[in-house]
Amino acid sequence: MAIFPKSWTTPRVELDKASKIWLTIASFAIPLLLWSLVSYVPFLWHPDIKVTDPGNVSYFREGTLVKKEIFEREVDKRLAIKGENPANIPQGIPANPVYLPAPHEVALAMYTAFTTPPKRFNEPWLHQSLWHSVQIIFWGFFWSMVFGVPLGILAGTYDSASRIIEPFTEFFRYLPAPAFGALAVAILGIYDAPKIAIIFIGTFFQMVLIVATTTRKLNMALVEAALTLGCKGKSLIRRVILPGVLPDLFRDMRILLGWAWTYLIVAELIGTSSGITWFITQQARYKNFDNVFAAILMIGILGIVTDMILAKLGKRMFPWHNAG
Amino acid sequence: MTETTMNIENAHPLDKWVTPEIAARNDRIEIRPVALEIKQLHKSFEHKGKVNKVLNGIDFTTHKREFICVVGPSGCGKSTLARLVAGLEQKESGHILVEGKEVTEPGPDRGMVFQSYSLFPWMSVKQNVMFGLTQAGMARNTAEAEALQWIDLVGLSKFVDAYPHQLSGGMKQRVAIIRALANQPKILLMDEPFAALDPKNRLKMQQYLLEIWRNIDITIFFITHDLDEAIYLADRILVLDANPGRVKEVVKVPLPRPRADDTLLTEEFLATKAYLESLVHPPETEEEESMEDKLSMVRMVPVNAEVPDIY
Ligand SMILES: Nc1ncnc2c1ncn2[C@@H]1O[C@H](COP(=O)(O)OP(=O)(O)OP(=O)(O)O)[C@@H](O)[C@H]1O
Numbered sequence: 209m210a211i212f213p214k215s216w217t218t219p220r221v222e223l224d225k226a227s228k229i230w231l232t233i234a235s236f237a238i239p240l241l242l243w244s245l246v247s248y249v250p251f252l253w254h255p256d257i258k259v260t261d262p263g264n265v266s267y268f269r270e271g272t273l274v275k276k277e278i279f280e281r282e283v284d285k286r287l288a289i290k291g292e293n294p295a296n297i298p299q300g301i302p303a304n305p306v307y308l309p310a311p312h313e314v315a316l317a318m319y320t321a322f323t324t325p326p327k328r329f330n331e332p333w334l335h336q337s338l339w340h341s342v343q344i345i346f347w348g349f350f351w352s353m354v355f356g357v358p359l360g361i362l363a364g365t366y367d368s369a370s371r372i373i374e375p376f377t378e379f380f381r382y383l384p385a386p387a388f389g390a391l392a393v394a395i396l397g398i399y400d401a402p403k404i405a406i407i408f409i410g411t412f413f414q415m416v417l418i419v420a421t422t423t424r425k426l427n428m429a430l431v432e433a434a435l436t437l438g439c440k441g442k443s444l445i446r447r448v449i450l451p452g453v454l455p456d457l458f459r460d461m462r463i464l465l466g467w468a469w470t471y472l473i474v475a476e477l478i479g480t481s482s483g484i485t486w487f488i489t490q491q492a493r494y495k496n497f498d499n500v501f502a503a504i505l506m507i508g509i510l511g512i513v514t515d516m517i518l519a520k521l522g523k524r525m526f527p528w529h530n531a532g
Numbered sequence: 533m534t535e536t537t538m539n540i541e542n543a544h545p546l547d548k549w550v551t552p553e554i555a556a557r558n559d560r561i562e563i564r565p566v567a568l569e570i571k572q573l574h575k576s577f578e579h580k581g582k583v584n585k586v587l588n589g590i591d592f593t594t595h596k597r598e599f600i601c602v603v604g605p606s607g608c609g610k611s612t613l614a615r616l617v618a619g620l621e622q623k624e625s626g627h628i629l630v631e632g633k634e635v636t637e638p639g640p641d642r643g644m645v646f647q648s649y650s651l652f653p654w655m656s657v658k659q660n661v662m663f664g665l666t667q668a669g670m671a672r673n674t675a676e677a678e679a680l681q682w683i684d685l686v687g688l689s690k691f692v693d694a695y696p697h698q699l700s701g702g703m704k705q706r707v708a709i710i711r712a713l714a715n716q717p718k719i720l721l722m723d724e725p726f727a728a729l730d731p732k733n734r735l736k737m738q739q740y741l742l743e744i745w746r747n748i749d750i751t752i753f754f755i756t757h758d759l760d761e762a763i764y765l766a767d768r769i770l771v772l773d774a775n776p777g778r779v780k781e782v783v784k785v786p787l788p789r790p791r792a793d794d795t796l797l798t799e800e801f802l803a804t805k806a807y808l809e810s811l812v813h814p815p816e817t818e819e820e821e822s823m824e825d826k827l828s829m830v831r832m833v834p835v836n837a838e839v840p841d842i843y
C-alpha cells in the first residue's frame with residue numbers, strides 16, 4: 209500500500225538526505241523527460257512534416273516544415289492520379305514546429321550562442337547582453353532597497369508611519385509597472401535609466417508592503433524587553449528591530465529579486481531594446497528558436513544560482529535563525 | 533485548617549505564626565523608603581467598542597528591597613499591573629510612582645523578565661547581558677567585564693559565547709534575569725518567569741533569585757500563579773480579585789528569613805497556603821460546575837473491554 213516511503217507523506221517532517229537528493233533531481237528530470245518525449249518520440253504530438261524529398265510539389269523544399277494536413281493533401285492528390293511517377297510523390301518525416309526545438313538542440317545552442325559572433329560588428333555578444341541585463345536588475349533593485357527597506361521598517365514599527373505610507377503604496381502597487389514605460393522614456397530618455405525605473409516601480413511598492421509586514425511579525429516581547437532595558441527610538445530600530453527582522457528581510461529580498469527578473473523583459477523592450485531581451489527578440493526574428501530557448505534557460509539558471517548562493521549566504525549569516 | 537483559626541474572630545488567621553523576629557523584620561521593612569507606590573490605579577481595555585475593566589482602583593505600596601509576589605485568579609490583571617508599572621501599557625487614571633517619580637514610559641529603572649524568555653536570538657549570552665549597559669553609554673570594555681561578572685554569578689561562564697537557542701529554559705531565564713539586573717534597576721518586574729520550568733529547575737531558580745536579591749539593592753515584584761512559589765519567595769503577597777481586578781488582601785508571609793530548604797513542609801507554610809487558597813479560589817465557582825458536566829460526558833464514552841475500569 210505504501211508507494212512512497214513514510215517520511216514522504218508525513219506532514220512537515222524533514223526528509224532523509226537520499227530522498228532529498230532524489231526528489232530534487234526528479235524535480236528537474238520530470239520536465240526534461242516530458243520535453244524529451246515530445247521531442248524524440250515521433251508519434252507524440254509532432255504536428256508538422258519535415259520534407260525530405262519535395263517530389264514535384266512546387267512550393268516544397270527539402271528541409272521545410274509543413275503542416276501535416278497540407279502534406280497529406282499533396283500526397284493524396286498525387287496518389288489519385290493513376291500511373292503517377294513515384295518520384296513525384298513528396299516524402300517527409302514527422303516533426304515538431306520550429307518553436308519547439310529538441311533538448312539537444314537547445315543544449316548545443318547554449319554553447320554556440322556564446323561562441324557565435326554577433327551578426328553585425330556593433331552588436332553585443334551574448335555575454336555582453338547578459339551582463340547588461342544583470343546591471344539593469346542590480347541598479348533597479350538596489351534603488352528599490354535603498355528606499356523600500358527603510359520605509360517598510362518604519363511602517364512596520366510605527367503605526368503613524370504605516371498610516372501615511374501604506375495606503376498610497378497599496379494603491380500604487382496595483383498600477384502595472386510596464387504601463388509607465390512610455391512615461392519613463394519621456395522623462396528619462398531611451399537608454400538604461402527608464403529600464404532601471406521600470407524595475408524600481410515593479411519592486412519598490414511591493415517591497416515596502418512586504419518589509420512592513422515582516423517587521424510587524426517581529427516578536428513584540430523582544431521590542432518590549434528592549435524598551436525595559438532603556439532602548440528606544442532610533443537605537444531600538446538599529447539594535448533590535450533591524451537585526452531581529454534581518455533573516456526574514458533577507459528571504460523577502462530573495463523572493464522580490466525573482467520578481468525583478470520578470471520585469472526585466474518588459475523593461476528592456478522600452479526605449480532602445482537591450483540586454484538579453486534584445487538577444488531573444490533578435491533570435492526570434494531569425495527563427496533561431498533554439499537560441500531563444502537557450503537564452504530563456506540562461507535567465508533561469510542565472511536566477512536559481514543567485515538564489516542558491518543567497519540562501520547559503522543567509523544560512524551562514526543568520527545561524528540562530530530557525531534553529532532550535 | 534485547625535479549630536483555633538476558625539474560632540478566633542477579628543484577629544488575622546495567620547497572626548499566630550508571626551514570631552517576634554518576623555514581626556520585628558516586618559517593622560524594619562516598613563520604615564524603609566518607599567520604592568513603588570500605586571495609587572487608585574484604573575485600567576480598561578476596549579475591544580470592538582466594549583469596555584473591559586481590568587484594574588479597578590489598585591492601591592499598593594512597597595518598600596525598598598522588599599520581595600513582593602502577586603497572585604490571583606487567571607485574568608485578574610496581574611500581567612497588566614506589571615506592564616503598567618513597566619510603562620508598557622498606559623494607565624487610565626491613578627498614579628504609579630517609582631521612588632516618587634511618576635511612570636510614563638518604559639525605562640531602565642524598571643527591569644522586566646517575561647515568561648517567554650525574550651532574549652535577543654542574534655546575540656550571544658554576553659552580548660545580551662551587555663545590551664542595557666552599552667545602551668546606557670557604558671564603554672564596551674567596561675560593559676563586557678561587568679557582563680562577565682554577572683554571567684559568572686549565575687554559573688553560565690561556559691556559555692558566554694553561546695546563542696540563546698543553545699541554552700535550556702532555565703539557563704535562558706537566568707540570562708534574562710541578569711540582563712535586567714545588570715542595568716541596576718530599582719525594581720525588577722517578573723511575570724511568571726519560572727512557569728515553564730520543571731519543578732526541580734524551578735526550585736533552583738527560586739533559590740538563585742533569593743540569593744541574588746539578598747546581595748543587591750533591588751525591589752522585586754514577582755507575578756506567579758503558584759502559591760508555593762509565592763510563599764517561598766515573598767515578604768508580602770498581593771492577592772488580587774478578578775472582574776474587575778482589585779486588591780483583595782496583602783498577606784504578610786509569616787516565615788523567617790532566610791527561608792530554610794524544608795520551609796515548604798512546615799506547618800506555618802501550609803497554613804499560609806491554605807489561607808491563600810481560600811482567598812484566591814473561594815469555594816464553589818462556576819468553573820467547578822462546568823467541570824462536573826464534562827466528567828459525566830467522559831463516562832459515556834465506550835470503554836475498552838480489556839480495561840473496564842482504571843481504578
Ligand atoms: N492588550 C489587551 N487588549 C485587550 N484586553 C486585554 C489586553 N491585555 C489583557 N487584556 C485583558 O485583561 C484581562 C487581564 O489580563 P492579564 O493578562 O493582566 O491577566 P493575568 O492576571 O495576567 O492572567 P494570567 O494569570 O492568565 O496570566 C484579561 O481579561 C484580558 O483579556
Ligand SMILES: [Mg+2]
Binds near residue numbers: 610611612723
Ligand atoms: Mg499573566
